[in-house]
Amino acid sequence: MLSADIIEVDLDVNQPAELSFExxxxxxxxxxPKNVRAYSIASTPLSSRxxxxxxxxxxxxxxxxxxxxxxxxQAVEFKAPFGGFVFRRDDxxxxxxxxxxxxxxxxxxxxxxxxxxxxxLRAKLLYWGRDPSWLPYHAEFLALTRRCPGFAYHxxxxxxxxxxxxxxxxxxxxxxxxxxxxVSGSGVMIDAVRRALxxxxxxxxxxxxxxxx
Ligand SMILES: Cc1cc2nc3c(=O)[nH]c(=O)nc-3n(C[C@H](O)[C@H](O)[C@H](O)COP(=O)(O)OP(=O)(O)OC[C@H]3O[C@@H](n4cnc5c(N)ncnc54)[C@H](O)[C@@H]3O)c2cc1C
Numbered sequence: 729m730l731s732a733d734i735i736e737v738d739l740d741v742n743q744p745a746e747l748s749f750e751x752x753x754x755x756x757x758x759x760x761p762k763n764v765r766a767y768s769i770a771s772t773p774l775s776s777r778x779x780x781x782x783x784x785x786x787x788x789x790x791x792x793x794x795x796x797x798x799x800x801x802q803a804v805e806f807k808a809p810f811g812g813f814v815f816r817r818d819d820x821x822x823x824x825x826x827x828x829x830x831x832x833x834x835x836x837x838x839x840x841x842x843x844x845x846x847x848x849l850r851a852k853l854l855y856w857g858r859d860p861s862w863l864p865y866h867a868e869f870l871a872l873t874r875r876c877p878g879f880a881y882h883x884x885x886x887x888x889x890x891x892x893x894x895x896x897x898x899x900x901x902x903x904x905x906x907x908x909x910x911v912s913g914s915g916v917m918i919d920a921v922r923r924a925l926x927x928x929x930x931x932x933x934x935x936x937x938x939x940x941x
Contacts, residue, residue, distance in 0.1 A: 730782070730864045731861035731862070731864070732861065733784055733785050733786040734782065734783070734784055734785070734830065734861075734862070734864050735782070735783055735785055735795050735796065735798075736770065736780060736781070736782045736864075737780070737781050737782075737783075737795070737798055738771075738778055738779070738780050739778065739779050739780075739781065739804055740777065740778050741776065741777050741778065741779060745777065746776040746777055747776055747777075747779060747808060747809065748773070748776060748809070749769060749773055749776075749779075749808060749809035750773060750809070750814040751769075751772055751773055751814060751815060751834070751837040751838040751840070751841035751842075752768070752811065752813045752814040752815060752834040752835075752837055752838050752938070753768070753769060753808070753809035753810060753811045753813075753814060753834075754766045754767055754768040754769060754808070754809070754810050754811045754834070755767055755769060755779075755781070755806040755807065755808035755809065755810070756806060756807045756808065756810060757791070757794065757804070757805075757806045758805065758806070758807070759790050759791070759794070763790070765790065765791035765794070766810070766811075767781045767783060767791075767833075768781075768782075768811075768833040768834040768837065768938070769781065769808075769809070769833075769834075769837055770782040770833045770836050770837055770865075771837060771840075772837055772840045772841040772844055773841060774841070774844055774845075781795075781833075782830070782833050782836075782864060783795045783830065784829060784830035787941070811834075811938070813834055813910070813912070813936060813937070813938040814838070815838045815841070815842065815910070816908075817847065819908055821906050821907055821908045821934075822850045822851065822852075822906055822907050822908070823849075823850065823851040823852070823907075823908055823909070823910060824851070824852050824854070824897070824900075824901060824907055824908070824909045824910070824925075825838075825839070825851060825852065825853040825854070825855075825909075825910045825911075825912075826853075826854045826855075826893070826897060826909065826910070826911040826912070826913075826917075826921050827853070827854075827855045827856070827911075827912050827913060828856050828888075828890075828893065828912070828913025828914055828917045829856070829857050829858070829862045829863075829913065830864070830913075830940065831912035831913030831914070831917075831938070831940050832855060832863075832864060832865060832912070833912075834912055834938055835853070835910060835912055836864075836865045836868070838910070839851075839853070839869070839872060839879075840868070843872055843875065843876060848878060849876045849878045849879045850878045851878065851879050851880075852879075852880045852881075852882060852900060853869060853879070853880070853881050853882065854882045854884065854893070854896060854897060854900060855869065855881070855882070855883050855884065856883075856884040856885070856888050856892075856893050856896075857883075857884075857885055857888075858885065858886070858887065858888060859885055859886075860885055862885075863883055863885065866883060869881045869883070882896070882900060884896060890914070890916045890917040890919070890920035890921070891920060893917055893920065893921060894917075894920035894921050894923065894924040895924070897921050897924045897925065898924045898927075898928070901924075901925065901928055904925060904928045904929045904930040904934075905929070907925075907930060907934065908934050908936070909921070909922075909925055909930065909934060909935045909936065910936050910937075911935060911936070911937045911938075912937065912938040912939075912940065913939075913940060914939070914940065914941050915939045915941070918935075918937045918939055921935070922935045922937070
């Protein structure tokens with residue numbers, strides 16, 4: 729338990745023996761025909777035999793119940809990897825990462841992967857949680873600011889809404905000419921952040937996103 733409603737689990741990959749994926753991708757867990765839940769991989773591609781997932785179990789549906797009930801040594805079937813919310817290393821622009829609570833998971837994988845492989849980061853992370861317990865990996869991002877001079881971290885707590893987060897984006901971003909954004913969380917937040925960035929001149933395609941709910 730990372731907090732009362734946030735659970736992290738490690739899965740050992742055994743059939744096949746390894747999982748190749750890109751940081752930011754997700755797995756699909758089946759719950760019967762046509763019923764699946766997606767979970768982003770929180771760990772990095774360097775660890776291909778053990779992956780970490782991290783879930784907010786507050787929604788209380790079938791996926792949350794599955795997560796809460798996971799037991800040590802339990803076999804888990806899933807399909808993977810999926811998704812195109814991945815960091816493009818050949819893109820020379822500065823990055824703005826924006827995450828809402830559990831939406832941090834794919835971004836955590838990307839940032840950890842970039843740090844682990846010595847990529848020279850030129851990035852800001854704006855990360856909102858309703859209170860500090862809703863900022864999993866906060867300590868890791870603080871540590872990253874010490875290791876990577878090109879990385880700036882802007883945590884934000886308190887009653888939040890998409891509008892407040894978008895206003896903070898508006899205040900943080902002064903120039904969009906050399907920027908690409910990676911935004912993850914609710915559809916409402918993604919829309920609000922995209923609108924704020926586009927109002928500053930960023931083109932729509934330069935806002936990449938992962939919608940969790
Ligand atoms: C590409 C992708 C990656 C995802 N990665 C993760 C991940 O790494 N960790 C994770 O916890 N979830 C992740 N999700 C969400 C996850 O797939 C489930 O939707 C979530 O676990 C809720 O499932 P549930 O069956 O418990 O609730 P459901 O019965 O599916 O949902 C109940 C209600 O809660 C809403 N809801 C779902 N999630 C949230 C939330 N976090 N906050 C507020 N409302 C919510 C739903 O829209 C719905 O209205 C991801 C979703 C997608 C599409």
